[in-house]
Amino acid sequence: MTENANTVNIAQRGYHHGDLRAALVAEGLRLLALRDAESLSLREIARNVGVSATAVYRHFPDKGALMAALAVEGLKQLGTVQAAASQAAGGGTPGFAATGRAYVRFALDNPALFRLIFASPALGIDCAREPIDTSLPGELLLANAVRLAAEDGGQAGVRAVRAWALVHGLAMLMLEGQIPVDLDLVDRAIG
Numbered sequence: 001m002t003e004n005a006n007t008v009n010i011a012q013r014g015y016h017h018g019d020l021r022a023a024l025v026a027e028g029l030r031l032l033a034l035r036d037a038e039s040l041s042l043r044e045i046a047r048n049v050g051v052s053a054t055a056v057y058r059h060f061p062d063k064g065a066l067m068a069a070l071a072v073e074g075l076k077q078l079g080t081v082q083a084a085a086s087q088a089a090g091g092g093t094p095g096f097a098a099t100g101r102a103y104v105r106f107a108l109d110n111p112a113l114f115r116l117i118f119a120s121p122a123l124g125i126d127c128a129r130e131p132i133d134t135s136l137p138g139e140l141l142l143a144n145a146v147r148l149a150a151e152d153g154g155q156a157g158v159r160a161v162r163a164w165a166l167v168h169g170l171a172m173l174m175l176e177g178q179i180p181v182d183l184d185l186v187d188r189a190i191g
Helices: 005-013 020-032 042-049 063-088 092-109 111-118 135-152 156-175 183-190
Strands: none
Touching: 020 042, 020 063, 020 111, 042 063, 063 092, 063 111, 063 135, 092 111, 092 135, 092 156, 092 183, 111 156, 135 156, 156 183
């Protein structure tokens, strides 16, 4: 019996991702480290991962869904960085300040991902195709604001908004070139 040439080719390739969704997200994040989100294409991501463009649609119905997944992963990364910074500073008030500094540094180190998370509609209600888990960054912010409000008085919600506005404002001003990137200024402004 002769073998079908196509069967032989398929057997020789033997290529299988295992978790194509994770591979697509990883490649999207890699490309975001090089350029802005608007220039990403599903075809390019598929090609770089080694699958057909139609394979992407099994996991993401459109580019908006992939962008939302990238933004969710970015939030998780931000939360991890902030938690590590808080722990390294010993928690408490120094830890809270460390989470703010980590936020600004994350933005400066990952400008396209940061903008995708916070300045694009990727996580908007109409674009998100999956539940968004922002618990880690949000929990850190709120827990610190509640603790400070209990110690010094004031409303935890207002403290949380004030802290987020400070670090987000610094990050955006630096990313947009309105003020020079100055990590000493970040340290002094946040404390």
